[in-house]
Amino acid sequence: MSFPEVPSLLPVPFRTLLYREVHRFFIVINQTLLAPVISALLYLFIFGFSLGDRFGSFHGYNYLLFLVPGLVMMGLVNNSFQNPSSSLMISKFEGNIVDILMAPIGHGEIILGYMLGGMFRGLLVGTCILVVSCLFAIPPFSHPFYLVAVALLSSGLFSLLGIVAGIWAEKFDDLAMFPTFIITPLTYLGGVFYSISILPPLWRTVSLLNPLLYMINALRFGFLGVSDVNPGWSLAALAILDAALFGICLTMLRTGYRLRK
């Protein structure tokens, strides 16, 4: 096993948990990496290539290029969410969650272990989608540092959400609710496929309540330099949400919510 034996400042239990989380999704790489990349490819092909010409351009970019940031964000948030939530749910279901609950691991270390595992998967999927889209069109990468910050904070946010969901859910069915009723609608309505400038005023205002709108536009700002909303505020809001959700996770672990009877 290629467990890192290198000296490190990071605590060993945290590294072990992170290793486990990453190893877990690499075992089922077809499902965890290939599937989302292929579905992004299909979107690119159908909307970008086949129908794209009819949509004209958004913010001065052709539709294919406009689409890329949204698709990257979609892969990023879905997979960041999936990794910790399904890992926790399976561990609770099979009972091996006790390994972590009985071990002398700090609450923060547990959260960071699951969180970084999820971020790693989300960022990997996002990067793969980006690489594949570059075969069709290369974005200008207008604000690279901003881009990286948004990608990190977004994947962090959804990993944390995945932890909350994984702890809260009592059955796999509870967990399935999140992608179906929350993440997918919010991403689709958050402007992956369109700019909210094309919406009637009422729907434009309603859209502004959707956090995914800010995340998708922030990523688009990083890639293309254009956004429907203020990129500075988006980044700040994202950072605040990350911190808040981390606090919620910490409270859940401290109180033993649904983990310790």
Added chain:
Amino acid sequence: MKKILIPDPPVPALEVRDVTKNYGEVQALAGITLSIPRGELFGLLGPNGAGKSTLINIVTGLVRRSSGEVKVFGFDVERDYRASRSLVGAVPQELVYDHFFTVRQTLKIQSGYYGLTRNDVWMEELLERLKLKEHEHQTIRELSGGMKRRLLVAKAMVHRPAILILDEPTAGVDVALRRSLWDLVRQVHAEGTTVVLTTHYLDEAEELCERVGIIDHGVFVALDRKERLMQQIHNRRVTLDFGAKVEGLPEELARLGGTLSEDGLRATLLVDRSDGSLQRLVEALGRGNLPLMDFQVAGAGLEDVFLELTADSAKPDERRPAAEALR
């Protein structure tokens, strides 16, 4: 990870004071107080649902106490959870595994959770001791039930815990494995590890444990050295075997509660050793001219203690595993 130093003054390995636990309406523990000194091999007994696992899980951190105090080598299991957990190794009652990994990876990861990176020598020894060496590269799915059980024990010991807690480690394992687990328990105990063992097999507790606590309905109904508990049971079962058919027992034997078998070749009596009945029995046997061939007195075992103390609580079907265990 910081090395946890066990405090020097002789704090007990496990200190439980007035602990209660309610699961909603159900009161699983109703005030448990227990102190286990270092190096003891302690047996925790009780019928199904008595609260044994609840107590153990409070020590390991899987269950939160409702009130009271629990300390492992002086470290509170909630306030100093990292220190206390690094001193405890536990085999939970349920067989649970992480199916993504092989035997060796499992031990490696478990070591990591306890902050150990260079643990190969000890892991190697554990694999040997628990006869898992040849299966080290198999995934858990490929192991038999007994091998899985051994892996759980290996996992619990991967960080050389100062106190090893085994919640029914021998449930459903074959005789040979049971013996080898006993040997292992004796060995780690001889090496200075404090051991807490839960079991429904009373012969196991009788064989291994120095001190025994019997829980029933969330309280201790007995807590003492094994021999003293067994002494408290005064009845002795006496069996007389005759070389020829006996037609009716002498009056004195009948008065002592003796019954004769249908074929007239065996008489059995339950005799109280504390009120002189045994003396009267021997005198009666001397006077009577019975064709006595064999004479057995069975002392009280832990099972008798157990049955007597938990008699009114355990329903017959729940008691059977304990009663059958000695057969």
